[in-house]
Amino acid sequence: MSSQNRSIIVFGSGPGIGNHVAREFISHGFNHVILLARNEERLEQDKAAVLSKATPEVKVDTLRLDLSDLSSIPPTLKKIEELVGDVEAVFFNAVRVKTSDVLGVPIEEIEEDFKTTNLALYVVAQWAIPRLQALAKSNPSAKPSLLVTNSHLPWDPAPDFLSLSLVKASQRNMVMNFSRAFGETGVHIGLISVEGVVAPQNKNLNPANIAEKTWGFFEGGKGLEVNIKE
Secondary structure (H helix, E strand, O other): OOOOOOEEEEEOOOOOHHHHHHHHHHHOOOOEEEEEEOOHHHHHHHHHHHHOOOOOOOEEEEEEOOOOOHHHHHHHHHHHHHHOOOOOEEEEOOOOOOOOOOOOOOHHHHHHHHHHHHHHHHHHHHHHHHHHHHHHHHOOOOOOEEEEEEEOOOOOOOHHHHHHHHHHHHHHHHHHHHHHHHHHHOOEEEEEEEEOOOOOOOOOOOHHHHHHHHHHHHHHOOOOEEEEEO
């Protein structure tokens, strides 16, 4: 597919995993990236970081999107449709990390986390999966994929990260359901399970290595998850 358009959409761009995954994909022939996040200044920084590793034919678009505002997602998806034809890879990387006493988490924060990490993913999946299925039928050489960053928290919850533990467990369940429902339709739906704190100085849990493992998982085209630990 090197002579064709190959597009990746990154929901939850950022200077860590998000823009590194975008850079990894363009290094392997993808030529259109759409970055989405709530912070417009950060989006411009991410765009510059991706373009710094890109060849002239690579196009990078940015769209502001607050995934906790569910009503804003459908109009943004319409904008994506105006920017791109076929989408080969959808990478859902949205998360909010905040410590709190296990009995002291405001209900409003848990609700916001579920909107951002789970309900938003569901809305995106409703839009993306039919399009990925259509690509699988029209282009046998494509690798239509919906990949979602997750963690070890579903099976090893951390009381200091109660809300994050809750939403990651629910998110994993959702992705497993998607994988079982649509895995035989030519769409690879899976998890990038990052088991620990991400930092540039870490041997394995650094953004570049996570991006490389994400590409390998995408390229392999099968399996429920890839586990990355220090």
